Amino acid sequence: xxIRPENRNRYPSNWPEISANIRFGRADRRCExxxxxxRGTHDGRCPNQHGGLAYGTGSRVILTVAHLxxxxxxxxxxxxxxxxxxxxxxxxxDHHRQTAAATRRAAIEAAGQTVLTAEGAR
Numbered sequence: 001x002x003i004r005p006e007n008r009n010r011y012p013s014n015w016p017e018i019s020a021n022i023r024f025g026r027a028d029r030r031c032e033x034x035x036x037x038x039r040g041t042h043d044g045r046c047p048n049q050h051g052g053l054a055y056g057t058g059s060r061v062i063l064t065v066a067h068l069x070x071x072x073x074x075x076x077x078x079x080x081x082x083x084x085x086x087x088x089x090x091x092x093x094d095h096h097r098q099t100a101a102a103t104r105r106a107a108i109e110a111a112g113q114t115v116l117t118a119e120g121a122r
Contacts (some may be wrong), residue, residue, distance in 0.1 A: 003072075010072040017074050023050065023063045027082035031063065037087035048084035057086070064088045 003011060023029065026113065031046035041056060048054050050063035066083045067074060070092070083091060 012073075012075055015075070018080070019065045022065050022077065022080050023082045026077070027063070029063060030082070031061075032082045033084070033087035033088055033091070036068075036081070037083065037090040038057060038093075038107070039087065039090045046084060046087055048086070050084075054084060054086060065121040066091055 003015075005031040013119040026032075033042075033046040034044060035042070037046075048063075050061055052061050053059070054061050061084045063082050064085055066077050066081045066088045068081055071079075112119045
């Protein structure tokens with residue numbers, strides 16, 4: 001997954017080396033997801049390999065590195081997992097939904113509008 005420009009400073013300067021060591025060293029170019037993505041499409045370890053064709057879709061597989069706790073500063077190898085783009089997107093789905101909602105809320109508040117929430121509606 002590409003690093004968004006606003007998050008680039010949250011990654012260590014040697015992130016490319018860390019990422020390559022996880023993807024091509026430890027994972028041996030294969031998705032390490034063993035179901036934690038929640039897709040329910042593979043039993044055991046995902047069969048997708050970097051550069052190969054993804055099972056089910058036939059798209060070209062790009063191996064990425066997921067931060068299991070969603071904190072880019074935490075580059076402990078135990079917190080990192082090589083994942084194909086499909087597993088990574090599904091793993092991050094709830095996190096993306098939460099951050100998108102927070103971004104929308106901040107934009108509304110910055111415009112001087114009131115944000116209505118379930119807690120605020122009484």
